[in-house]
Amino acid sequence: MPLRQERLEKIIESVGELPALPNIVADVLSITEDPTIAVSQISDRVQRDPGLAAKILKISNSPFYGMKQYVGTLKLAIVILGVRELRNIVLGISLFETLQDGRMQHVLVREIWEHSLRVGAWCRRLGAALSLGLQGEDFICGLLHDMGKIVLLRQVGDDYLKLIKRSGGHGQTLCQIETNVLGFDHADAAEALATHWNLPQALSDALWMHHEGPNRTFGAANDPRLAALVWVADAAAREDFSNADQPPGPSCTREEAWLAFGTPKAPSDAAQRRVMLAAFATEIQEMQMLLL
Ligand SMILES: [Fe+2]
Ligand SMILES: [Fe+2]
Numbered sequence: 001m002p003l004r005q006e007r008l009e010k011i012i013e014s015v016g017e018l019p020a021l022p023n024i025v026a027d028v029l030s031i032t033e034d035p036t037i038a039v040s041q042i043s044d045r046v047q048r049d050p051g052l053a054a055k056i057l058k059i060s061n062s063p064f065y066g067m068k069q070y071v072g073t074l075k076l077a078i079v080i081l082g083v084r085e086l087r088n089i090v091l092g093i094s095l096f097e098t099l100q101d102g103r104m105q106h107v108l109v110r111e112i113w114e115h116s117l118r119v120g121a122w123c124r125r126l127g128a129a130l131s132l133g134l135q136g137e138d139f140i141c142g143l144l145h146d147m148g149k150i151v152l153l154r155q156v157g158d159d160y161l162k163l164i165k166r167s168g169g170h171g172q173t174l175c176q177i178e179t180n181v182l183g184f185d186h187a188d189a190a191e192a193l194a195t196h197w198n199l200p201q202a203l204s205d206a207l208w209m210h211h212e213g214p215n216r217t218f219g220a221a222n223d224p225r226l227a228a229l230v231w232v233a234d235a236a237a238r239e240d241f242s243n244a245d246q247p248p249g250p251s252c253t254r255e256e257a258w259l260a261f262g263t264p265k266a267p268s269d270a271a272q273r274r275v276m277l278a279a280f281a282t283e284i285q286e287m288q289m290l291l292l
Contacts, residue, residue, distance in 0.1 A: 112146050
């Protein structure tokens with residue numbers, strides 16, 4: 001058995017039973033595979049989940065898409081967004097909701113959701129500025145990057161809360177403590193779940209590489225640009241850009257990530273990278289508030 005698969009199976013085994021892929025996601029994934037599918041057939045299926053349909057309209061009307069006029073129907077939203085974009089939005093929202101299910105009314109889940117939306121907004125904005133040509137994978141990856149934390153909270157419960165408290169919440173310290181105690185971190189758990197759900201390799205690689213660890217190099221990712229984007233977005237979401245005198249954060253301007261974008265639009269030095277990110281900070285704040 002290949003090493004990577006063996007490692008993932010061990011993680012899945014220690015995490016315990018993982019939730020199944022929701023029907024709506026499986027349906028949307030399968031019907032949107034068909035290039036001849038009519039928009040009305042897709043909207044009929046999504047419409048059967050009114051909560052999801054409402055969220056798609058909310059996202060369609062958010063500054064993410066810069067619509068000139070109000071998008072009032074799901075059909076119009078699909079025409080404007082495109083099928084691939086819609087597919088990714090459905091995937092992101094439904095998977096997050098599946099993970100947080102009824103029992104997860106914890107304040108931590110709310111915090112993860114807010115942070116995840118923020119990272120999704122950062123991915124979207126930066127991906128557009130660098131013309132990476134990602135159609136919705138950027139937003140969904142940002143939205144799902146920390147889903148390993150929710151998996152661990154579901155399966156490990158209060159003990160995982162203690163780990164989070166010890167580490168101060170997130171970042172490399174949390175990963176270190178998770179690895180010491182569990183043998184893997186929340187980025188490994190996210191990758192295991194993405195593999196269990198058969199999500200695209202580019203997505204599971206990006207989730208896995210959002211923190212540092214052995215073999216996690218952007219060059220080895222299925223889509224290095226996507227993996228680098230989630231890294232920078234996660235780091236930017238934790239930066240305070242309001243203080244212009246503050247030196248650039250080493251994480252959000254990380255050389256390896258910005259080189260992985262592979263575009264001359266990506267500034268070549270840390271100070272310029274920070275200026276680029278700082279210019280988006282207010283916009284991201286507004287986008288996140290509208291989505292909450
Ligand atoms: Fe994380
Ligand atoms: Fe994060």
